[in-house]
Amino acid sequence: MRYTVLGASGLIGSQSVDRLTAAGHDVVSATRSTGVDVVTGKGLREAFAGSDVVLNLTNSPTFDASSIDFFETSTTVIGAAAEEAGVRHLVILSIVGVDRVPQLDYYRAKSAQENVLASGPTPYSIVRATQFFEFVEAIMSWTTDGDVVRLPRTPVQPIAASDVSAAVVGAASGGPLQGIRNIGGPEVFPLDELGRITLAARPDGRSVVTDDQAGPLAPVAGDVLTAPDDSDLGPTYYSDWLGRR
Numbered sequence: 001m002r003y004t005v006l007g008a009s010g011l012i013g014s015q016s017v018d019r020l021t022a023a024g025h026d027v028v029s030a031t032r033s034t035g036v037d038v039v040t041g042k043g044l045r046e047a048f049a050g051s052d053v054v055l056n057l058t059n060s061p062t063f064d065a066s067s068i069d070f071f072e073t074s075t076t077v078i079g080a081a082a083e084e085a086g087v088r089h090l091v092i093l094s095i096v097g098v099d100r101v102p103q104l105d106y107y108r109a110k111s112a113q114e115n116v117l118a119s120g121p122t123p124y125s126i127v128r129a130t131q132f133f134e135f136v137e138a139i140m141s142w143t144t145d146g147d148v149v150r151l152p153r154t155p156v157q158p159i160a161a162s163d164v165s166a167a168v169v170g171a172a173s174g175g176p177l178q179g180i181r182n183i184g185g186p187e188v189f190p191l192d193e194l195g196r197i198t199l200a201a202r203p204d205g206r207s208v209v210t211d212d213q214a215g216p217l218a219p220v221a222g223d224v225l226t227a228p229d230d231s232d233l234g235p236t237y238y239s240d241w242l243g244r245r
Contacts (some may be wrong), residue, residue, distance in 0.1 A: 003052070005030060051085065057168070067109035071112055072109075090124045090125075113124055124176055130158060152213070185227075185232050196208045
């Protein structure tokens with residue numbers, strides 16, 4: 001099998017390239033540095049030549065409303081190039097609950113990407129993941145003020161990037177889902193508790209204060225950001241991951 005990985009230098013893209021290569025597949029790593037531009041379409045014909053499956057793991061350079069245009073445009077351009085090249089399967093990585101958080105620009109953008117993909121002619125799979133372990137510290141930084149981190153009690157179910165990569169590669173290696181596969185970590189935490197666990201393992205002088213108005217995830221209601229009951233759960237526990245870093 002020949003796979004093209006768009007966004008091959010990113011967190012999930014690089015791990016997916018490694019997994020596919022280790023499995024003996026022919027893998028094309030496509031990035032801006034290799035001359036591929038998913039917005040203009042430059043380099044896509046060459047990157048897709050002979051490929052059976054394309055993994056679109058690119059990300060918007062922004063997280064505001066302009067990300068909507070990026071995902072709609074790039075997904076349309078990639079879809080057209082994939083059809084021309086005879087690609088048999090398109091795979092994207094999205095976010096659990098993405099269609100239930102319209103107040104967040106980036107979530108609306110990813111939802112738009114899913115819609116463009118699903119309306120195209122190429123068979124597809126959508127893998128929706130919960131927040132990554134690797135992003136917890138970034139989430140905490142959004143609401144850090146001096147030595148205090150303000151976090152809401154929003155339920156989250158974080159997952160290791162390595163488990164996300166395994167799921168993406170698994171979906172790419174199988175038949176097109178023509179739908180969505182949800183994945184999440186094995187544990188659910190209130191976000192403020194997750195912050196306290198993180199700082200207990202990696203103390204830096206900060207402490208967590210519960211504030212249900214703090215940060216962009218505060219308005220998210222209920223269990224929207226946790227994996228649905230029929231989801232595949234990654235095997236890595238947050239405490240184990242923290243202990244290895």
